[in-house]
Amino acid sequence: MGFKDVKSQVIICLENGSYDHEVREKIDIKNLFQCGQLNDDEVIELIRHTRGNEYESSPHHQVSTIDVHVLKPFKNGKRWYIKFYFIEPDAMFISVHESGV
Amino acid sequence: MKIVKEGDSRQVICPECGLTHATYQLRDVSFNDDSGLVKNILAAVCNHCNTVVSIPKQSTAKVRAEYNKIKTPIDVRLPAHFLDILNIATQKIDASLGDSFNKALVLYYLHALSSNRFSQNDLGLLLTSDLAKAKASKRFSVKLNEKSINEIKSLMASQKLKNNTEVFKSLILRINEDIVQPKQPKHLAELQNFAAAFA
Ligand SMILES: [Zn+2]
Numbered sequence: 001m002g003f004k005d006v007k008s009q010v011i012i013c014l015e016n017g018s019y020d021h022e023v024r025e026k027i028d029i030k031n032l033f034q035c036g037q038l039n040d041d042e043v044i045e046l047i048r049h050t051r052g053n054e055y056e057s058s059p060h061h062q063v064s065t066i067d068v069h070v071l072k073p074f075k076n077g078k079r080w081y082i083k084f085y086f087i088e089p090d091a092m093f094i095s096v097h098e099s100g101v
Numbered sequence: 102m103k104i105v106k107e108g109d110s111r112q113v114i115c116p117e118c119g120l121t122h123a124t125y126q127l128r129d130v131s132f133n134d135d136s137g138l139v140k141n142i143l144a145a146v147c148n149h150c151n152t153v154v155s156i157p158k159q160s161t162a163k164v165r166a167e168y169n170k171i172k173t174p175i176d177v178r179l180p181a182h183f184l185d186i187l188n189i190a191t192q193k194i195d196a197s198l199g200d201s202f203n204k205a206l207v208l209y210y211l212h213a214l215s216s217n218r219f220s221q222n223d224l225g226l227l228l229t230s231d232l233a234k235a236k237a238s239k240r241f242s243v244k245l246n247e248k249s250i251n252e253i254k255s256l257m258a259s260q261k262l263k264n265n266t267e268v269f270k271s272l273i274l275r276i277n278e279d280i281v282q283p284k285q286p287k288h289l290a291e292l293q294n295f296a297a298a299f300a
Contacts, residue, residue: 017102020145020155024116026133027156027164029172029244034156035132036165063120088112090103092155 003055006069007047010084010091014040014047018090033096043096046080049073060085072099105157107143113154115147123147123154130156130164136246137171139164172244175253177266180235183273190280194289195296204243205299209292210272215252219275219288225260227274228267241269 001009013019021034032038050073060066071082081099084091105111105125113123123145130153131138142160144153156164187203194206213219227233245253253268262268279287286292 017158020111020157021161022155023130023144023153024133025153026131027139029132029134029136029168034161034164035168036161037168060114062116063114066114066120085114087114092113 001067003052006055006057007050009086010069011044011047013086013091014044016090019084020090020092022092022094028095030097031095032098033093038096043082046073046075046082046096047071049075050082068094102158104159105143110148111145113145113147115150115152115154117150117152118147121147121149125157128153132168134244136244137167139167171246173246173250174242174244175265176240176242177269178237179239179241179266179270179273180233180237181239182232182235183270184239184241186273186277186281190276190286193280193286194292198296198299202296202299205295206276206292207269207272208243208245208249209295210276211249211252211256211268213288214272214275215255219279221256221260224256224271224275225262225267227271227278228262230274232277233270233274237266 017040021031027034029035033043050071054072054074055070057067057069060068066085066087068083068085073080079099080096082096083094085094107125107127109125110122111125113121115121115123125143126146127141128144128146129138129140130142130144142163143157144160145155145157146152147154187206188200191198191200191202191206210219214221214224253265256262256268260271262271
């Protein structure tokens with residue numbers, strides 16, 4: 001899946017509310033999306049804002065058939081870090097936070 | 102918007118079990134700084150190891166309510182050596198501690214000083230010392246509950262501090278005087294106990 005497809009698919013998941021937040025037993029207070037401090041529209045805006053050179057993907061360390069996508073958009077003077085993968089039936093967000101903090 | 106039901110099943114990657122299935126169940130899930138607990142939300146629980154693996158979008162509203170109840174982000178800018186002071190203090194309390202203890206140490210001091218268990222004497226005066234005069238080139242951010250916010254306000258009032266920055270600066274300069282400078286750090290046994298509970 002190319003960057004454009006990743007972008008449009010994850011935006012569809014966000015618009016449909018068909019996504020989960022990954023939890024490692026506890027809720028990560030640094031993950032602003034998981035804690036409800038960023039809403040869907042704000043995350044969609046960040047994703048739309050991401051350029052091709054601010055995107056990378058690599059196979060999940062446990063399940064090599066699943067790609068983990070990392071977006072690092074720069075917006076309003078801040079660098080953001082958005083990490084997710086697609087898993088049936090929807091998207092799984094690993095983290096959304098400001099980077100370099 | 103998609104709504105999941107208790108008992109619905111989904112595919113997940115469990116940190117223990119890898120690619121597997123989980124079932125949405127009602128669980129209490131806590132924040133990873135142990136500042137609060139979101140009660141009775143639907144969460145995807147691994148069918149094999151019973152670990153909470155994910156929470157669906159619909160549970161975020163309750164997470165947000167709980168998070169907002171207990172957390173107000175405070176951001177201040179500090180001179181770079183203030184963060185060094187915290188690192189050194191943390192290392193002197195327990196060399197095995199990581200720098201994540203730094204913020205806990207500052208909040209511990211905030212509590213101990215505002216409750217007058219540690220002396221507030223001349224706290225504001227520290228801001229006039231030479232050590233206080235430097236470019237504020239680093240960011241220090243903490244998330245505080247209402248209790249800590251009130252402690253900041255009470256310190257501001259009693260020590261005539263103007264803002265959050267002055268409060269955190271004076272706390273860190275006191276930590277320098279108490280822990281970093283002396284051969285025998287003050288309050289050491291107590292802080293080591295606190296550190297043990299923190300880890
Ligand atoms: Zn498992």
